Amino acid sequence: MTDKGRFRASGWRGREVGIPDSVRAAGPVVLELKGGLTTSFTVRAMRRSDTHKSYGEQFLGSYGPRARRAMLPGGYNRVEVGRVSPGSNTGSGFARWRLRSLDVSELSVLTDTLSGRNDDVVFFDGPARCSFVWRGRFESGQLRFTSASGGTAREISEQGAIRGEVAVPGKGFLAVSTWGRWTLERL
Structure with a gap:
């Protein structure tokens, strides 16, 4: 996969992220998520069109700095990354998340x-x-x-x-x- 065909996103907060058509057209999408030492994040599959938005399963989670890999379920074109907070009055760390697509060679x-x-x-x-x-x-x-x-x-x-x-x-x-x-x- 060339750098042009790669997908990368990152952030501090939870947000919705679109998976580019060029990445999805190449075949099944393998995603890798990295969080921080004291921070947890989840990734949930989404499908969005001009008139409709629907959610699929949570298929990936990051609990610390180790990279986690999973397949984007078929038929979904977006993901929702969420920061996990252990309680209403507690924080969830200061680290950012990093999401990227992987090539078969990786x-x-x-x-x-x-x-x-x-x-x-x-x-x-x-x-x-x-x-x-x-x-x-x-x-x-x-x-x-x-x-x-x-x-x-x-x-x-x-x-x-x-x-x-x-x-x-x-x-x-x-x-x-x-x-x-x-x-x-x-x-």
Whole structure:
């Protein structure tokens, strides 16, 4: 992806951010969010036209300075970034948020074993089988597959399973969503 095709936004406050048509036309959109050490932010999918505005799910959150990655759900053209405040009389830190789109070349490709922490997106170059293990305190997570050609993401892991095997149906993106550590192994 050239710099011209990249998307970047940042700010101190929560706000609505449009994802450029050029980024969405290139295929599924992988977003990366960074917050600050003591600041939390959330990202929620939005769809806006001249006459209508609708909200989708909250699909990404930042809890500290570590980068979090997730797929923008299909059919959405905007996101709403919100600063999380723990209470009505307390602040939420002084850091700013940074949001950017990622190119496939910036993603990890699962060729053998891959470990990580929290939300991430992994690229698969073709159909494969892989095992997963959630190693966090809460031991839960989700794996969602989105085809490289686009479309709707579909969950491919069993709800509540802390380990197992999944079939990745083809070339595309595997979104890992969990609060702790995880390990994927290509079989």
